[in-house]
Amino acid sequence: METQTQNLDETLDRDRPATKREQRAASIEALLGKALTLFITQGYHATTVEVIAQAAGLTKGAVYFYFKSKANVLKTLLDRTEELTVEPTLAAMNAAGDDPKDRLNAFVRSQSVIGAEKTEYMLLAILMSAEFNGSGDEIEQRLIELMVRMENALRETVRSGQERGVFRREIGADELASVIMATNKGCYVEWYLRGGDLKGQDFARAFRDFVFDGVAVA
Amino acid sequence: METQTQNLDETLDRDRPATKREQRAASIEALLGKALTLFITQGYHATTVEVIAQAAGLTKGAVYFYFKSKANVLKTLLDRTEELTVEPTLAAMNAAGDDPKDRLNAFVRSQSVIGAEKTEYMLLAILMSAEFNGSGDEIEQRLIELMVRMENALRETVRSGQERGVFRREIGADELASVIMATNKGCYVEWYLRGGDLKGQDFARAFRDFVFDGVAVA
Amino acid sequence: METQTQNLDETLDRDRPATKREQRAASIEALLGKALTLFITQGYHATTVEVIAQAAGLTKGAVYFYFKSKANVLKTLLDRTEELTVEPTLAAMNAAGDDPKDRLNAFVRSQSVIGAEKTEYMLLAILMSAEFNGSGDEIEQRLIELMVRMENALRETVRSGQERGVFRREIGADELASVIMATNKGCYVEWYLRGGDLKGQDFARAFRDFVFDGVAVA
Amino acid sequence: METQTQNLDETLDRDRPATKREQRAASIEALLGKALTLFITQGYHATTVEVIAQAAGLTKGAVYFYFKSKANVLKTLLDRTEELTVEPTLAAMNAAGDDPKDRLNAFVRSQSVIGAEKTEYMLLAILMSAEFNGSGDEIEQRLIELMVRMENALRETVRSGQERGVFRREIGADELASVIMATNKGCYVEWYLRGGDLKGQDFARAFRDFVFDGVAVA
DNA sequence: TATGAATGAGAGTTCATTCAT
């Protein structure tokens, strides 16, 4: 992802299988891809460096060659998570204009679209937050940073909607935004924990409708 | 066994209880109490037996004396969780009669009351579910058992409410029940992750209102 | 098992179940009996104090009440072993008179008779010798003491037989006595390891015949 | 062990072999060699992984790198035992032709030759058999397998000798074979327990002569 | 007489990490 500025004189041959640069990229991608899946399914601590390496067809040493530590693998993954899940949602909200309903709608739609396409990244942020909470770890900080931007945007939207009288006022903006966020995260985790039980599309729609109107008949 | 008849003139309860039975109970409670908090805050795998023991003012050996393994500490805690959180909610739903709205209301109120009083037990079930998911562990089974009873009751209530036309029908019963459950769990975790940011009472009320009507103005 | 000779003034009431002295004796016997079997079948180190106690229907503490340590249980057992297996064999050899053939015969017969009646004690000495060899343990010394008396008697008999020309001379007395001793021990262990495969009587007779024609003048 | 080929110019083989393959082999040999001696002298259970490692100039981790468990160290050693002690004896018996006396002679000679050269491996099989007997362990099975081949060959030889009238018939083939086997094992253990007391050559010869005249037709 | 709570030393094992090759 970090565009390693290419020297101009080096032309890139596709067919000749492995220039060093390509191989490097391929190994990194393999490692990150496997780590992502493993961190989600087994948890960070329960996933050993060896398992990640083997899953990617490499050895432990390679992980330490490319990333300096196990923690760094996760950090790299969290950078991607921000780029792939947080940024687009914020962008979508901004693109939706000023109307709080539109903005909330943008948030909810964006999250469910991203959740369908980048499910693992979304889950990573949520699950790691639980696993690292209270650890005092550097990673804990990174996770808080990640989440806080979305939470702020959501809270601001809720507050503005309440001011304009389109969202219920009995509940404080903080609490309401938190419940929405909680529902959002909860749904991802539920979906993940239930494996294939729930139809993704239906569940995503259920989530969207639910946020707006709860269980009540519309 | 030994009836330690307490003389009136000197009923001296010191630091350590007098009889073995009392001592046993005290140690077990201390151990379980500390383990509960630690499993939630650090996670099961990240919590060492030594830390549990020290937190309870004992040594590792004592943990193995009372519980035969670390896993058994958690299992004991999960038994209590079932008793203290699942049973009362099911009882409340049954006591609420036939009306689906009443039953859902009972579910939501019961969960938020229990959540206030037995917060840690509720969190334990939720967080351990995530940590043990896919582990193939015996504990994973226990956790599924624990959750499945409440999920079934909730789904049944939702289905019945849909049939009677009081709950929205565009969303399948499974999905709707799952979203409610997800919101429930998500709120607990959010509350926990946010530490003291949110006012518990307000947040619980936000959750209740939200389930029924979403963000919409009532 | 062994009738603990009662003091004369104390009449033995069979029906009144447990004078302290009787109970004491009963507990000690139970403990030693179980320990004997367990040390043989599991080995000393692999046998835990707890298992011994439970097998005797008592708790660990009782073992430490009667014997001061686990090692002491074994030592007590070794005292009995000397009394029950070494002494009678030496006595039998002495009772056989001067003739080396008679003495060797007495040794072999005595060992096979004792082996039939006190199998476990014989095995204990043999197996513990292997387990404690080179340990530098106090018990190692005790085991050497135990064995050395019999070995000396046997060697003396062999030497005398060689001098009189009734036992083969090409083999040194030390070596010949050792081979006999080794065969003796080896047979016990073999019998034990093979469980019920071998018919005890036949095997004992095989051993006796084997030894005799082995040492016979060609 | 390590063929330290000293080239004159400067192929400097220092303490540690140069290539990874050599290093691997050297470490494995060191570990196995020390483990063999320790298992015999201290017993398997009394030998700690740490002690094995230190004896080989490595750390515990290295043992787990090469062998995945302590048990696996022993298993590897048992594989070698089979190869180095059982196979050659069976081969020698087969090479001896049909005559039962020749075959028994081959057995006895082979065992005493191997016992002189591969003493530790022979002892390992015998001592571990005692230590693991009745353990229900996987290793117990391996040990039985190991022994049973030799026992079968010996029994068959004895039976055939009895049929041809060259071995005594009053004793059953099973019992006779067992006594021989017992004598064989007993002699190894005796030799080992007595340390340097006995002259190896003399003792081996004592054993051979003893067996022969023991089974001779009267 | 005997129990049961508790300890502490040490066992086998795992794993993130380092480094020479």
Next chain:
DNA sequence: GATGAATGAACTCTCATTCAT
């Protein structure tokens, strides 16, 4: 670019032993 040998710290668990009751 990547491997494989090796380490060391930490973990779960075991067990002989002590001691108040």
